[in-house]
Amino acid sequence: MGSGSKIIAISQYKPILGDIEKNIDKHIKSIKKAIEKGAELIVFPELSLTGYLLRDLVYDIAISKSSNFLDEFKLLSKKIDILIGFVEKAEDKVIYNSSAYFSRGNLIDIYRKIRLPNFGMFEEKRFFKAGEQLKPFKTRFGKTGILICRDFLFPSLAYSYFYKGADFLISISNSPLRGVEGEEYSSQKMWEDAGKVYSRFFSMFVVYVNRVGFEDGFGFAGGSFVSDPDGQIIFRAPFLEEDLYVVELDLSKRDKARTVYAYYRDEDFEQIKRFINEGRDED
Amino acid sequence: MKINSKLVEKTLVEFLKDEIKKFGFKKGVIGLSGGLDSTVAAFLGVRALGKDNIVALILPYKTSNKKNIDDAEDIAKILGVKYFKIDITPQIDVYFKNNPTDNKLLIGNKIARERMSVIFDYSAREKAMVIGTSNKTELLLGYGTWYGDLASSVNPLGDLYKTQIFELAAHLGVPEKIIKKTPSADLWPGQTDEDEMGLKYEIADKVLYLIFDKRKTREDLISMGYDNKIVDKILNLVKRYQFKRVLPIIPKLSHRTIGKDFLYPRDWGV
Numbered sequence: 159m160g161s162g163s164k165i166i167a168i169s170q171y172k173p174i175l176g177d178i179e180k181n182i183d184k185h186i187k188s189i190k191k192a193i194e195k196g197a198e199l200i201v202f203p204e205l206s207l208t209g210y211l212l213r214d215l216v217y218d219i220a221i222s223k224s225s226n227f228l229d230e231f232k233l234l235s236k237k238i239d240i241l242i243g244f245v246e247k248a249e250d251k252v253i254y255n256s257s258a259y260f261s262r263g264n265l266i267d268i269y270r271k272i273r274l275p276n277f278g279m280f281e282e283k284r285f286f287k288a289g290e291q292l293k294p295f296k297t298r299f300g301k302t303g304i305l306i307c308r309d310f311l312f313p314s315l316a317y318s319y320f321y322k323g324a325d326f327l328i329s330i331s332n333s334p335l336r337g338v339e340g341e342e343y344s345s346q347k348m349w350e351d352a353g354k355v356y357s358r359f360f361s362m363f364v365v366y367v368n369r370v371g372f373e374d375g376f377g378f379a380g381g382s383f384v385s386d387p388d389g390q391i392i393f394r395a396p397f398l399e400e401d402l403y404v405v406e407l408d409l410s411k412r413d414k415a416r417t418v419y420a421y422y423r424d425e426d427f428e429q430i431k432r433f434i435n436e437g438r439d440e441d
Numbered sequence: 442m443k444i445n446s447k448l449v450e451k452t453l454v455e456f457l458k459d460e461i462k463k464f465g466f467k468k469g470v471i472g473l474s475g476g477l478d479s480t481v482a483a484f485l486g487v488r489a490l491g492k493d494n495i496v497a498l499i500l501p502y503k504t505s506n507k508k509n510i511d512d513a514e515d516i517a518k519i520l521g522v523k524y525f526k527i528d529i530t531p532q533i534d535v536y537f538k539n540n541p542t543d544n545k546l547l548i549g550n551k552i553a554r555e556r557m558s559v560i561f562d563y564s565a566r567e568k569a570m571v572i573g574t575s576n577k578t579e580l581l582l583g584y585g586t587w588y589g590d591l592a593s594s595v596n597p598l599g600d601l602y603k604t605q606i607f608e609l610a611a612h613l614g615v616p617e618k619i620i621k622k623t624p625s626a627d628l629w630p631g632q633t634d635e636d637e638m639g640l641k642y643e644i645a646d647k648v649l650y651l652i653f654d655k656r657k658t659r660e661d662l663i664s665m666g667y668d669n670k671i672v673d674k675i676l677n678l679v680k681r682y683q684f685k686r687v688l689p690i691i692p693k694l695s696h697r698t699i700g701k702d703f704l705y706p707r708d709w710g711v
Contacts (some may be wrong), residue, residue: 212703
């Protein structure tokens, strides 16, 4: 677990649909800028290498985790940790909506989106298989857990990370904006509500990075944010604007929260497991 | 049903900027009728692309209400955009001289398609994309000419009901005289949308909103006090005109068929 202040960069990115090479160039520019700004991590949104509304394009742009396309990220990760989103073709040739975390010259984690949305405007199950693994991994920010977009709307997944000892949660997203009746897009509140709850009750920093730009009329809102272990939104990016943002995280705040608020100490995971294993109450 | 007009404006302006630029264009063309929808589309277009990048087309037919044509010219001047006023009477009249009819609807559809034809021609001349002006109410009720006024490349207004367009127009600073005007396609003298549809926008919008946006049932609406005849009329129109909202049907023969399992985004390769 790391203490003290660390700077992270949020790339509220606008991908070029279906063009990995151009997206890699754009990524590299952002990564270099983030290094100049002293960031130790740069987070790109879900499917940042490809864009979202791929449909049959997934077959053309899926790459394996050992693809040469990822070499540059490994190299750059000697200077900064990097999280990107991409379409992964696994060893068994099955396609996943995945993220890759690079650090100190290596690809150290692949996470595969677990809760694929498949209703209304979403059709991810048509093109992707759902991931089945959830394992936090060590980074300079602590024990880090990744969630991709709709995963973040399942408190059970964030809780599973909490159980497994994660204390730093990154959620990357491609959330289409919707709901224009209120002050802000009504979709935004959903993400922030989740972020505030997880960061407070699981004593974590939560970093949520959403993309911008339009694809076939779907607008992606941006509104990336960071929430802290007091349940406060400490940074929020504007809607619809593509930019690189740096945020300073005072990690001692988290360490203190874990000691003083003691949610982690007082949670009884064995008891919760027992509750679940007892089965449902049929009455 | 109320909208946050500021948020809607920002979203639609960004949409137009992003989508038009992506296709390699800088400019948009809009047919201006002097009515509310095309005026609102033009206001959004200018905010997205700048006044130098919007080209307006004013396309009167001999029966067009002179006031609408003057208002359309006024709007073009207020916005400071380049505009062309082209009388389409000759080509329409020559066609009906050879193919006579007194069916107003046939004549109206022909006028709407002729305007579409001129707008698309100018889009090529001006290297511009056609910005559409069909709102959600007319799209759902099928109140528009197929491949006529319903044709465009990008349509910023397609997810806004007519009553919401009134709200957005007021926010954008559209002149009062346009907002106060009785909605009309002006395809023949004295035509108004509400008379022709036999429906009031206010009621139609509420019914459509409750059924499609709020997923209420016909029965829910009737128990809320809506007239069942009006509800059924609206639902029937939506069903009957579904064809106007989709591409022509292609019968599947091969293993990869356009519109069925040839699934690529519109923004493919741009």
